[in-house]
Amino acid sequence: MKKSIKAGIFCAVLLVAPRLLTPIGIDFRSFDHEGYTRVVFESERSFAYKVRSLPDRLEVSLDGRADLPAPTLAVPNSQLLERVTCEHRGDESVLTVHFKGAAAVKQSFILEKPFRVVFDLVRSEKSPEPPPQTPVAEEKSQPREEPPPAPRPRSIETICIDPGHGGEDFGAIGRSKLKEKDITLKIGLRLKKLIESKTGLRVIMTRDKDSEVSLNTRASIANNQRAQMFVSIHVNSSFRKSAFGSETYFVSLQATDPEALELAQKENQNAEDPGEAIQNDELKMILWNMAQTEHIRESSKLAEYIQNELNALLGTRDRGVKQAPFRVLMRAAMPAVLIEAVFISNASEEKKLQREDFLDKIALAIYNGINKFIYHYNSTLK
Amino acid sequence: MKKKTRTLLVVAVALLLLALAAFLLLRKQPAGFEPGLLNRGEEHGDGIAEFIRVKLFFLSETSRYLQPVYREIEVPEIREELYRKFISLLLAGDEAHITPVPGGVQLRSLHFLGGGGMLLLDFSESLAGSFPGGTTAELEFIYFIVDNVCYNFREIKKVKFLIGGNESKSLAGHIDLERPFFPDFSWLGDQ
Numbered sequence: 001m002k003k004s005i006k007a008g009i010f011c012a013v014l015l016v017a018p019r020l021l022t023p024i025g026i027d028f029r030s031f032d033h034e035g036y037t038r039v040v041f042e043s044e045r046s047f048a049y050k051v052r053s054l055p056d057r058l059e060v061s062l063d064g065r066a067d068l069p070a071p072t073l074a075v076p077n078s079q080l081l082e083r084v085t086c087e088h089r090g091d092e093s094v095l096t097v098h099f100k101g102a103a104a105v106k107q108s109f110i111l112e113k114p115f116r117v118v119f120d121l122v123r124s125e126k127s128p129e130p131p132p133q134t135p136v137a138e139e140k141s142q143p144r145e146e147p148p149p150a151p152r153p154r155s156i157e158t159i160c161i162d163p164g165h166g167g168e169d170f171g172a173i174g175r176s177k178l179k180e181k182d183i184t185l186k187i188g189l190r191l192k193k194l195i196e197s198k199t200g201l202r203v204i205m206t207r208d209k210d211s212e213v214s215l216n217t218r219a220s221i222a223n224n225q226r227a228q229m230f231v232s233i234h235v236n237s238s239f240r241k242s243a244f245g246s247e248t249y250f251v252s253l254q255a256t257d258p259e260a261l262e263l264a265q266k267e268n269q270n271a272e273d274p275g276e277a278i279q280n281d282e283l284k285m286i287l288w289n290m291a292q293t294e295h296i297r298e299s300s301k302l303a304e305y306i307q308n309e310l311n312a313l314l315g316t317r318d319r320g321v322k323q324a325p326f327r328v329l330m331r332a333a334m335p336a337v338l339i340e341a342v343f344i345s346n347a348s349e350e351k352k353l354q355r356e357d358f359l360d361k362i363a364l365a366i367y368n369g370i371n372k373f374i375y376h377y378n379s380t381l382k
Numbered sequence: 383m384k385k386k387t388r389t390l391l392v393v394a395v396a397l398l399l400l401a402l403a404a405f406l407l408l409r410k411q412p413a414g415f416e417p418g419l420l421n422r423g424e425e426h427g428d429g430i431a432e433f434i435r436v437k438l439f440f441l442s443e444t445s446r447y448l449q450p451v452y453r454e455i456e457v458p459e460i461r462e463e464l465y466r467k468f469i470s471l472l473l474a475g476d477e478a479h480i481t482p483v484p485g486g487v488q489l490r491s492l493h494f495l496g497g498g499g500m501l502l503l504d505f506s507e508s509l510a511g512s513f514p515g516g517t518t519a520e521l522e523f524i525y526f527i528v529d530n531v532c533y534n535f536r537e538i539k540k541v542k543f544l545i546g547g548n549e550s551k552s553l554a555g556h557i558d559l560e561r562p563f564f565p566d567f568s569w570l571g572d573q
Contacts (some may be wrong), residue, residue, distance in 0.1 A: 165515075165555055172515030172554075180515060215551060234556075237516020239482040239523075242443050249517065324521060327551060327558035338556075340517050 025067040026095065028084055030075055036106055037080040039097055039119045046115040053105050058097040058119060066093035080121055097121075155378045158202040159195060159370065160227035162328065163188035164234040164338075167212025172237030174350035181210065183353050184233045187341065190363035191233070195370065219331035229302065229373070230336035231366065232328055235353060237345040244346040245317030248307040249338045250299035251292045251330055252323030298335035301376060306339060306369030313365040314358075316342055316349065335377075339366060432457045434464075436534045438471060439570055440479030441522060447571030448526065451476045462494055465501065465535065472530055482522035484512040490547065499539030500562055501531055507546035515554040524557060525569045532565035540564050 027042045041060060052059040068086035075081040082098045102124040109118050163184040165171030171180025185207070192203045204225045206218040213221075222230045236247070292299065303321045311318045319340075329336045341362045342349040352358045433456050439448035455467050469489045475481030490504040513519070528541045542562040543550070550559045 169555055170515070172519070215555065234517065236518050237514055238518040239441055239480050239514070240443055243518060324517065324556075325558045325561070326517075326556055327560075328556075330558060338517070343516075343518075345514070345516060345519075 023065055023067040024062070026062070026069065026086075026093075028069060028073060028095065030078060030081055032077075032079045036120045036122045037078060037103075039081070039121060041095065041117045043115050049117065051105075051108070051119075055102040055104075055124060056099055058099075058103075058105065058121070060095045060097075060117065061089075062093045062095075064091060064093065068093055068095070080123060154228065155381055156201065156228045156374050158204065158225060158227045159229045159231065160204050160206065160222035160225065160332075160334075161188045161191055161195075162206040162218050162222070162230060162232040164232055166207050166210055169212055172235065172344050174344040174353070175347060176350060176354070178344060178350055178353060180235050180237070180344055183235050183341075183344070183359070185210065186359050187233050187362050187366070190360060191231070191366050194363055194367040198367070199371070199374070201374075215328045216331060218328050222336075223331070223333050228334050229370065230329070230332040230334055231302075231306075231370065232326075232336070232338040233366070234338060234340050235342060235344045236340035238343060241345060241347070244343050244349050245319040246307070246310040246314055246342055247319035247322055247340050248303040248310065249322050249324050249326060249329075249340070250296065250303045251336065252325050292330050292332055292336060295333070295335045298377065299329075299337055302335045302369070302373045303337045305372040305376070306337060306366055309365040309369040309372075310339070310341065310362070313361050313368075314342065335373075436468060436471070438476070439526070439530055439533070440476050441482050441526065442479050445571075448529065448569050449479055451479065462492060465492055465494065465531065465538075468531065468534065469503065469527075472527065482519065482526045484509065484514065486512065494538070496537070499537055501538045501541045502544060503527065503541060504544040504547055510545050510550060510553060513554045517556045520553045520557045523553065524563055525566055528563045529565045529567060529569050533567070533570070 024043055024045055024047050026047075029040050029042070031038045031040075039058070047066070048063050050061045052061070065088050068088070071086055073084040073086070075083055078100075080099055080103050082100045085096045085098065087094055087096075097119075099121070103121045104124040106120045106122045108120070110116065111118060163181075165181035165184060167181075169181065171184065173179055188205060189208065192205060192208075195201055195203050204221065204227060206221050207213050218232070219230070236243075300321065307318070307321050310316075326338050329338055342352060344350050344353060433454045436453050436455055438451045438453055440451060442449045453471050455464065455471070458464055458467070466489065469492065473481070473483055473487065473489065475483075486506075487509045488506045490506055492504065493502040494500075495502065513523075524543070527543075531538050531541060540562040543559050545553075545559075552559050
């Protein structure tokens, strides 16, 4: 019995020892954001470190001899960083981030899976204060701070309406040859009129005539015009001819690797391209596409308000609020939803879509939902 | 120990074993399905052909969930050939159900990337060309394929679609088709 315990301990030591003895590997990357530069040190395992913040540089010292990147890393095109040097000083490994001029640490925090130490640096105008010594971190560090909040949003002033399909892209077609692209444009123009006349808010359209606009361009129009809400209008179609009812979608991240998403969500604090320095191509693509991530909660709320109004006004089946990885929504950097008003593939609902008063009702329901969301959204800013 | 106590103990143990056996026999089959090698072989050329039983799921007008149908597939030597046969069965459809794939669509090629458990499926261009449109229709097609393959072959974790040999942004203007899809077994209900 004793022999087997000893053997077990021996095996455990054999399994754990190489991991403890192997030098810890550190990777460095940085992103420029509006008003600050984010610096990230990443490793497969957590590590203990000390921070020394000087006016012209930031020193991060690790106990032990880490497996460091090249002695000097250039940081091309950075607004704040000049270079990063990596060296062993006695029993310590020191990574030094050299600034262009003076800078200071605005905040720092730790993220897990993988372990990352993150610093947000800002340009320092004043003469620097004495360098603080920041002893940190046990071997099993826990997050001490939440990632920084997104920039505080403004009250809603501009809404982007996106009538689905158009031009050569007919969308779904009903039995009577009714085309989705025509219906979505009619509803979109009605909605624009309602919003402008009743609220005075600015409305932009991704298309206001029968023209083809790519999915990426639709989101770009909204982003470039600094819209604070994106509403994509569609009518639905199913292989099941009996399917009917209305549903409202916001974006789902289900179609991507859950672990990559967790990482992307934590690091994607800005809609600009933060993926440049990340080597993993798949993750880079995800990060680029995830402008929508930080707006998901609001998108869900907007979908809920609109779906409630569709239920109240259309008298059709409530198919609920759902999530799916919509290409047009992923790139929108604002609360964004896609409405599937009713089914053009259902004979009865297709007939309804041919009635002008029914289209008015759809537009009014969407308007009511938007209006309730604006009230909710603006009240959260106070 | 008294004889009465011993008898009670034996009865208690027997009841416990009976309850355990009932639990094991009556519990629900866990999500997922191992296509079992059928206990039969058929003389086939110079050897004995082996078959597996697979559970296919099709759309139905009467249910919001995909409905199960059983089929048998002769097991080829190459694993990817088995996947190809399986996809062919899906595309062939079932008379009593709806197949959410436009008519005439064919599988051009497939490739299994074992490391990440990703199955690459390359469909003919007619998939996009004749797709009827609609978010629901797109989701019906995607999860019809993804859920079926991932349910029947545990080693397949995700599916990536190609059309005409190329990546496609979307089937009909809604769902992002450039990234792989993980299964969503909520389409199968409690089956």
